[in-house]
Amino acid sequence: MRTAVVIGAGIAGPVAAIALRRAGIAATVYEAHEGTADDVGAFLTLQVNGIDALRALDLGHVPEGLGFATPRMRFRSGTGKVLGEVSTGLALPDGTVAVTLRRADLYRVLRDEARSRGIAIEHGRRFVDARPVPGGVVAEFADGTTATADLLVGADGIRSRVRQVIDPEAPPARYVPVLNTGGYARTSAVDAAPGEFEMIFGKRAFFGYAVAPDGLVWWFANPPQPTEPAPGELAALTTEHWRARLHELFAPDRTAACAIIDATPGELTAWATYDVPSVRRWHRDRMIVVGDAAHATSPSSGQGASMAIEDAVELGRCLRDLPDPDTAFAAYEGLRRERVERVVANGARSSNAKAAGPVARVLRDAFLPLFLRRQAAEAAAWLHGHHIDWHTPVPTAAAAGRP
CATH class of the missing domain: 3.30.9.30 (D-Amino Acid Oxidase; Chain A, domain 2)
Structure with missing residues (x-):
């Protein structure tokens, strides 16, 4: 069985390890922090496209009982005037809608799911470097230990060390x-x-x-x-x-x-x-980045967790259908780059609108109702309606590295 080192035990890491295992790759997750993240972070909204992606890995039950359904958002000005109302995405066929939950609860359940599927998660293992070896890669940790595997997945967040190793010229967050x-x-x-x-x-x-x-x-x-x-x-x-x-x-x-x-x-x-708007190189020498390590979006997008989960599913599919890592990584990038960079750009625009000056604020409040109606229709089609079928073979276009 092929093996993988996964760096980071947040959201992207455990889901990536689960997807890899389902694709026939034995993964071990290495986390820098000494303990778990059960008390880290505030809350987030897991959108319907993220929940749908979890279902591709038989993880659709993960959000159940952790938070509460949040199907709609109403926007107001500071005067209390309603500027518009949009859904957080069309409900899935069974009626499931977006769920708001504590980030720490999502960490905990995903970690427990990974372990229940035989995936080891080792804490206190801070990744510092990696080097290629024939047929694989060696990960080096701050404590002097190493781990050798067929491939390495960097799910180590917005300040990713793996991203720096892949491309020392990669821009900072x-x-x-x-x-x-x-x-x-x-x-x-x-x-x-x-x-x-x-x-x-x-x-x-x-x-x-x-x-x-x-x-x-x-x-x-x-x-x-x-x-x-x-x-x-x-x-x-x-x-x-x-x-x-x-x-x-x-x-x-x-x-x-x-x-x-x-x-x-x-x-x-x-x-x-x-945020991390665009990373020139996602992969090199059997190493690849996923989630925030590749394309962090501001919280305004509401899509950070969902994009990480989608990444994991697509990476698993590509490695399942294209056993050569370089070819699989190129296919993964072809399937993901355009979509995630669009999400990051939308999130940046939303964040900048929150800090608008007096003139921009007047224009924003005047045009926001029209914008919200148009955005809701577009999002339903390309963002929230995105579906990944685990059982569908990776298309030839993706295998050639084209989106």
């Missing part, structure tokens, strides 16, 4: 001029129906929230930050700072944002937003 913060609150100040996201283009910042079936409000905010924060700058800011800063940003708006923030217990932190 690009800063997107908004920050992220958020939390969970219980308050009677909201009147949204459970499962409907309220997305608010405030006068000074963007705010979004959804009410879970148990009444808990899941919220996030995107304070504008024109310049990239220095290392350690955000970590040094206190909860009191963020409460005051968020109040300053949302006080001019006629929304529930300040009430939700006030009702949020515990600490508040913020983190910077980045």
Whole structure:
């Protein structure tokens, strides 16, 4: 049986390992962190195309019971005016819609699924380099150990070391001029129906929230930050700072944002937003990158997890049908590059719209209803309606490396 080293145990890594195993490749996942990520991250929305891709690997049950259905988004201005409403994607044939869930819960379940299928996940193994050997590749770790396999998959995120090894000239992640913060609150100040996201283009910042079936409000905010924060700058800011800063940003708006923030217990932190718009080389010497390591999108796209899952399925198909790694990797890139780069570009536009100036804000609010209607129709066709059939052979065009 062929073997693979998978670097990274976030979302892309375990799903890639599962897809590889189903394609007849024994994969071991290596994760830099000493422990699991059960307390890492906030929440995300797994779109219907991501859920459909999970089903290709018999993982469709993964989101069940972890979060709540979020089929719609309503957009408002800071005055409370409704600018438009769109679905988060047409329901799958059985009625399944997008699901919002905690990132840590998704990590945990995917990790458990991988292990239940005989896939080893080793923690505390920080990847530092790799070198080709006849018929394979050797991964080198910070602790001095190595692992040899037929191929190596870099699923090590937006700051991917594997990406750097494949192409030392690869561009770094690009800063997107908004920050992220958020939390969970219980308050009677909201009147949204459970499962409907309220997305608010405030006068000074963007705010979004959804009410879970148990009444808990899941919220996030995107304070504008024109310049990239220095290392350690955000970590040094206190909860009191963020409460005051968020109040300053949302006080001019006629929304529930300040009430939700006030009702949020515990600490508040913020983190910077980045994307990776285009990576020149995805593969070399039996090494390849997937997920955020190849094409990170800003959270505004709502597609980061779903794109990573789709990647894993397509990589598995290509390696199943095209046993030569170079040919399979070229086919994978042909199937994925155009789609994922379009998603990244859409996410960047959405993030920039959140930080619009006074004139741009007026134009945005005027034209957004028309844009939302057009975007919803387009997304249903190319984004949310994307389907991967595991059992269909990889087409000849893809095998030739053409999209």
